[in-house]
Amino acid sequence: MAENRRNGKESNDDGGAHEDLDRGPASQAAMAMGGVNSDALRSNSSYAKAVGNASWPTIDSLPEPIQAGEIRRIIIPQQDYESKRQSFRYSLIRRVNFKAISLDALRKEAADKWNLNQRVTIHPLGKGFVIFQFQCEGDKAAVRRRSPMKIGSQLIRFQHWKSDFNIHVKQTWSKLIWIRFPDLPLEYWHENVLLSIAKAVGRPVALDHHTKQGLMGHYARVLVEMDTTETASLIEEVQVERLEPGTTRVFGFRQQVQYEDDISRCGFCKRLGHKVGECRSKRLEDEK
Template sequence: MGDMGGTGDLGGNGSVAVEDEDGDARESLDRGPEVPPLSVRQEDVGNKRHVVIPQRDYESKWQNFRFALIGRVNFRLISLDTLRMEAQEKWNLSQGILMHLLGKGYIIFQFQCQGDKVAVWRRSPVRVREQVIRFHHWKPDFNIHEKQSLTKLVWIRFLDLPLEYWHKNILLSIAKVVGHPVALDRQTRQGLLGYFARVLVEIDISDSAVRVEEVQVERLEPGPSQVFGFCQKVVYEDKVERCGIASVWIT
């Protein structure tokens, strides 16, 4: 073959130092980047190729999304620029936010700190112009082509719950059977209203979801190791008239 217009010396890492026509040197990889032994492994199975990726690098990248939420937007109603401006001006974020378009209207909202993520998620759904956005926690291997579970926030009541059970951790333990606890009603936390305890939870509303109507609550009797239990009824406020009682968010 003829002269390619440059000369190269083989480096110690298997690369070739090539001189451009203007005299500047650059590296041309001859054997590809070096990979630590066993960190990447490729196997041939039929017409498929299998590879084991570097775990440390994956976990490092995963950390970038530990404060992320998923939302879905109809871009026929608002633009991405409008959404970014709304977040900057009205979401009261202490740090910045990145928005990654995934397709089918899905967006990863990448917050820089836990406080900003929690503050926005607790306000879900958020209205931006004519668009209502419901947020969900980001999870690894999120795929826009898979059917996503639908959730919503709803207040639940524990009717006639004895006041000695009105402790934050006890109420959260009961509420976890129903969904993901988000907030305690202020009067519940202060024990001012004894008719029912009130907790805000995130519940699954997909077609296959089943609402928990009763919870079997158990505890140990003082002294002998005997179990005492009772059945606690759960009432969902989206089935009853709403009331404007202030709440205290769980931190």
């Protein structure tokens, strides 16, 4: 990851999310110099003026750098890192096309329409990626359940934030996959019934056209968004239960789940959806 960050050669295109900082009006000195760049003026300012009245940070207790060959290492304060990391534990992340919606419009949408119990902080990260930092698990879960969400003219499909997120590395935490329920009796081919069964596998997104129209077939077909992280489970059977009509007796059966796409687990990173030969994490590790 660190190697990728140092040598990343991708373009700086962030989907129109670049924000210019308002530096304020140019100084008279700058105007007299023909509009000299303000950064150049700052670099020429005196040391005392740069420091001003700011208090010096206490660094004596901080770890000392370690020279290891040509690399200088630093072991950061673990407790402080963990504290900062915890502040993002209720966060979601997604890429947004800022040519279709502004950051201010996105924030207004969240404030006006998401019905949150507490405030959400929205940070642009570059290259169109945005992190939505919620204050409680309930707000995060409510927004995640509504994903994909239409915001402006685009659909936003949220994903869980992960530590060490890098905008220059392709993130594949979930995958859209068509699943089948073979030999499912036709009386179960109601949209809500099928979506309920599919929830045991992932987040249902849509029913196949033939399935939705109730056309005859050997299997019902549902598109689901599946978690592909190392902790994800591959569901091969679902226990379907209901009450016998007019009674309180429970009837149940096991329904097989078939996956149309490759959903094998990688032997290197332990995530679903690819094999070792296609693993980005392994390629990055091999290049070190």
